Amino acid sequence: MLIHKKKIRVEWGDCDPAGIVYYPRYFAYFDNCTAALFEAAGLPKHEMLKTYRIVGIPMVDTHARFLAPSQFGDDVIVESSISKWGRSSFDVQHKLFKGDILAVECLETRVWAVRSRSDAEKIEGQPIPDEVMAKFRSSV
């Protein structure tokens, strides 16, 4: 299993008047971490979108637990991995560490998505190419 580690500096603009990370910003961190995980597997998202003609890998379900706050100036490490491959969806797990402390834990379910052929305004799932999953196995 490929685990990607990404270091993130908590910036001034990520924090709220309480001086801690404004929680929607954690989801932006995690979205960036999922992109970085694919890049670590040899699939930079901006190239992947073109290669496989997908519109993205939109979120269908996410669950986060915030165990300890992070503050402006903290350097945190996020460990990200694919925890499950489905047919047209997959799960990503993120663990955000502040030093040795697990500060945030997040699970995502995303879908391999294309524009609908019958309605360009709609987005629908499509089977994930074997090649994509194979890249994650060979990157470990």
Next chain:
Amino acid sequence: MLIHKKKIRVEWGDCDPAGIVYYPRYFAYFDNCTAALFEAAGLPKHEMLKTYRIVGIPMVDTHARFLAPSQFGDDVIVESSISKWGRSSFDVQHKLFKGDILAVECLETRVWAVRSRSDAEKIEGQPIPDEVMAKFRSSV
């Protein structure tokens, strides 16, 4: 049970290159909706922080399901309510509707938080005042 409805215009900057809401922005919507719910109960958050000397009502757990995408220019309605009062934490439920369609569903657990007396860098839970819960009952 007080249910607050908030209309939100999906703005250009809320959307990603796929033309749909960038999902971390939904959490910003929901955070604003929780503030609006308290305001509807007679507790504008910026006054509540001063009245009760809390540092905020930070998130400890949130789970969202994205059932249908929203696009730039959509007007969505979010229905928000307190689904559970605990001793020092409480649950908020949000349902985001796009017309008749339930597009996003979200559950939050937040804590009634003060700065720790022993360590000003720390934040800790405190019992929610009865008065606060009473306001929600009398606002229905």
Next chain:
Amino acid sequence: MLIHKKKIRVEWGDCDPAGIVYYPRYFAYFDNCTAALFEAAGLPKHEMLKTYRIVGIPMVDTHARFLAPSQFGDDVIVESSISKWGRSSFDVQHKLFKGDILAVECLETRVWAVRSRSDAEKIEGQPIPDEVMAKFRSSV
């Protein structure tokens, strides 16, 4: 000259650890205000993009002066107007008021932009349709 007024609530997530609006958020406010100005002229941006086949009205130059800070919970009013129509570009002026106080002043130059026919990755200016400018005159 059509002047559109938009009321904005300063939300928790708009503010930084100093408790005041994180200045990049003002630009998101102003971007929303420009969209609202066009909508007031009968040109909702999401429809305008389709009607005139433009990719957007991207910013080419913006200058803001921050005269007084705004805080979480403030309700501010932004007055927006087109200050100049060029051939393929136009200027927008925003004045953000906190009560009677002019708190932020901003000037924007935006371009009426289409995808380049020779290179779909490029964006280029195009003459603004007379019809568009006429809508602003007739809306006053």
Next chain:
Amino acid sequence: MLIHKKKIRVEWGDCDPAGIVYYPRYFAYFDNCTAALFEAAGLPKHEMLKTYRIVGIPMVDTHARFLAPSQFGDDVIVESSISKWGRSSFDVQHKLFKGDILAVECLETRVWAVRSRSDAEKIEGQPIPDEVMAKFRSSV
């Protein structure tokens, strides 16, 4: 003159439906670059706030010119430097390069700010310590 270079990956969430950076995000980039510039001079912002008991270095004036768009997946380089020291304010210049192309140019005027002694809700300028300016000279 200390010039700090910061590499920034344009993330999915930084981009709008036109597929290019949503311009308010550039200001978040530049705010992070100003913090990185101070850190390069030996003054990490989160420590500087405590050492000099300032509330921040809020923006009073900023002017940006957007010369070329950046897209999702681009790696850009921002060169930042202090272009002028005033008594209680200072100017920062940012140049964002996409390869060899100068894509965005930005000028900032910021103030060395403390909470007012007479009114804790107010923020006011204070002379910049010589020590702070000296650090920039000795870091070149």
